[in-house]
Each structure stands twice: as C-alpha cells, then as structure tokens.
Amino acid sequence: MKKPLIGISGSTTHLENGLFAGYKRSSLDQSYIDSVIRAGGVPYVLPFNTDDEIIEEMVKNVDAIILSGGNDVFPLLYGEEPKEKLGEIFPDRDHFDTILIKTAEKLKKPILGICRGHQLINVIFGGTLHQDLSYAENISIKHFQKAKWNVFTHSISIDKNSFLNDIFESGIGFVNSFHHQIINKIAPGFKPIAKSSDGVIEAIENLNTQNLILGIQWHPEMMSATDKYAHKIFKKFIDYVKSKKKDEI
Numbered sequence: 657m658k659k660p661l662i663g664i665s666g667s668t669t670h671l672e673n674g675l676f677a678g679y680k681r682s683s684l685d686q687s688y689i690d691s692v693i694r695a696g697g698v699p700y701v702l703p704f705n706t707d708d709e710i711i712e713e714m715v716k717n718v719d720a721i722i723l724s725g726g727n728d729v730f731p732l733l734y735g736e737e738p739k740e741k742l743g744e745i746f747p748d749r750d751h752f753d754t755i756l757i758k759t760a761e762k763l764k765k766p767i768l769g770i771c772r773g774h775q776l777i778n779v780i781f782g783g784t785l786h787q788d789l790s791y792a793e794n795i796s797i798k799h800f801q802k803a804k805w806n807v808f809t810h811s812i813s814i815d816k817n818s819f820l821n822d823i824f825e826s827g828i829g830f831v832n833s834f835h836h837q838i839i840n841k842i843a844p845g846f847k848p849i850a851k852s853s854d855g856v857i858e859a860i861e862n863l864n865t866q867n868l869i870l871g872i873q874w875h876p877e878m879m880s881a882t883d884k885y886a887h888k889i890f891k892k893f894i895d896y897v898k899s900k901k902k903d904e905i
C-alpha cells in the first residue's frame with residue numbers, strides 16, 4: 657500500500673540584520689519532516705500563504721495534516737483583548753492554519769495539532785486559552801523548560817479511553833514542555849485526554865469517531881528520534897491515516 661501523504665503546516669521567518677533583513681523565507685523545523693518519515697508517511701510542507709483557494713487546494717492533495725508549533729494565537733479569535741503577557745502573534749498564520757483545519761475537517765482528513773496547533777484547534781472549535789500560564793489558577797510546574805528539546809521534564813496522566821492509551825500503557829507519560837499558553841475552556845465536542853499534575857490540559861481528542869482530530873501540547877516531534885513514546889504518537893497517527901484510506905477504497 658502506498659504511504660500516506662502528510663501535509664505539515666509551515667511558517668515564515670526572516671533575517672533580522674544585514675542585506676536580507678526582512679526578506680521572507682518559508683520555514684518548518686526539520687524534526688516534523690523526520691518524524692513523519694520515521695513513522696511511515698510521506699511529508700509535504702504546506703507553505704504559509706494568504707490565498708484561501710490555494711490553501712484549500714493544498715489540503716485536497718494530502719491525506720492528513722499536522723499543524724506545527726509557533727506564535728501565540730490571536731486572542732480576539734476567542735473573544736479576548738490582548739493581555740500584558742501575550743507573546744508574539746501572527747494573525748495571518750492563524751488565518752492560514754484556520755483554513756487548513758476547516759478544510760481538513762470538511763474533507764474528513766485527520767488532523768494532528770502540535771503545541772500552537774493544539775491550542776488553535778481548541779479555539780477554532782469554540783474553546784478558549786489562557787494568554788499566559790500566570791492567568792490560570794494553581795499552576796505549579798514549569799511548562800517552559802530550560803532543558804534541551806528532546807529531554808522530558810514533566811509527567812502527564814493519560815485518559816484510559818483515548819488515542820494515547822495504548823501508547824502510554826502505564827497511564828503515565830513523560831514529556832518535554834515549551835509553552836506559556838494553555839487551554840482554558842475546552843472546545844465543545846472535545847475531551848481532555850492527558851493532563852499534567854497541576855491540571856493543565858496537555859492533549860485533546862474529538863468525540864466524533866469518524867475523523868480523528870488530536871491536539872498535543874508538548875513537542876513529540878522534538879523527541880521522536882530518541883523517545884519511543886513520542887515516535888509511537890506519529891506512528892499511530894499515520895497508521896490511522898492508512899487504515900482510513902483503506903476503508904475508502
């Protein structure tokens with residue numbers, strides 16, 4: 657059977673100084689690409705742009721999408737004015753990712769959102785975020801670690817009845833953590849499937865079993881080369897995409 661085509665949302669970066677200061681470059685962390693290949697998928701970078709028709713067309717050409725991490729979500733998308741501790745925003749990318757999510761949902765293509773992608777899924781389907789951890793109550797652990805990207809620093813407990821259950825068989829996982837925003841109100845139609853010990857929603861899954869929409873707050877792509885559990889998340893997602901394709905034939 658052909659390997660599934662996995663579209664991964666890209667972003668844009670630019671150099672700060674010198675002759676090419678401000679000149680834009682399409683960008684995506686290599687680890688997303690390597691994680692998909694390692695798990696049996698064919699990665700396609702979906703380049704950031706602002707043309708709705710083109711964005712929809714890109715989704716039609718892949719079997720599933722992965723939303724990569726990045727800037728804070730624009731708070732007006734969930735009805736809040738920006739607060740003091742909001743980080744850098746990129747509203748055009750929110751628009752890009754929103755069209756990706758809505759098109760994939762409409763076409764019943766599985767969605768995996770990572771970090772910002774997890775947060776944006778929650779917002780697009782009607783949930784809200786805390787613009788910074790300090791605006792939430794009872795946060796007691798460090799969620800923006802000062803350790804290398806592939807080092808796990810905090811534990812999570814896993815919902816027994818979820819996509820993650822057979823990946824973390826013991827019910828406990830250990831993950832890296834590079835986020836200062838968290839889910840506040842979870843979107844209708846979704847359930848929390850992993851939580852840190854201070855109650856932060858670290859993963860969500862949709863209740864509709866016809867097409868998987870999964871959000872992961874940590875960065876499994878940064879760990880998948882060295883951590884079997886992180887690898888298994890990509891493997892199970894891509895295996896799910898494969899089995900879904902087979903059902904369609």
Ligand SMILES: [Mn+2]
Nearest residue numbers: 799832833852
């Ligand atoms: Mn965390």
